[in-house]
Amino acid sequence: MKYIGALLIGLLLLVGGCDSNAVFKDIEDIEDGRWFVRQSPTFTFQIEDTTQTYSIFYNIRNSLSYPYYNLYISRVLLDSAGKTVESKLDELILLDPKSGKPYGDGLGDLFDHKIKVADKYRFPRRGQYTIRLRQYMRQNPLPEIYSVGISVEKEI
Incomplete structure (x- = not known):
């Protein structure tokens, strides 16, 4: 299972690496698919x-x-000085609430989702930015989440 996950991540990065509009793209694995609040x-x-x-x-x-x-x-966006630029709570819909059918692209029992949470966003200044994420569900650890990442892309 770990090898399949690593292969999928490699393929995702390879395909994602071809996106010329991407300014930044990174994914962090969640160990054993258990996302603790402190992570x-x-x-x-x-x-x-x-x-x-x-x-x-x-x-x-x-x-x-x-x-x-x-x-x-x-989601917290920080500038290069560590000052909070924006703080948001985002709800992502991963499965159809009525049928339970998963959204996203699947292979086996794993599904990948690319969900837009901000569009037409303008950063206030040039420089380095940091996005920090935390799961905000009632369960700790949150099971069956295997990776989380961010993509920042230029709009055309």
């Missing part, structure tokens, strides 16, 4: 063009055994 995947990237608008996406991998149809994530 805060953090992603740091550089923004050079403040006249450009950007889209921000979550990249989530979960199994069919994930016990909920949604996932709440707390």
Whole structure:
């Protein structure tokens, strides 16, 4: 199972590496598919063009055994000085609430989701930014989440 997951991540990165609009893309694995509240995947990237608008996406991998149809994530955007630029609570819908049918792209019992959480976003200044994520569900650890990531892409 671990080898299949690693292969899938490698393929995702290979395919994602071809996206010319991506300014930043990274994924962090969640050990044993158990996302503890204290775990805060953090992603740091550089923004050079403040006249450009950007889209921000979550990249989530979960199994069919994930016990909920949604996932709440707390997202904090920090500037290079560590000052909070934005703080949001996002609800991601991973499965159809009525049928339980998973959204996203699946292979076996794993499903990958690319979910837009911000569009037409303008960063206030050039420089380094950090996005810190935390799962915001009532269960700790949250089971069956195998990876979480961020993509920042230029809008065309």
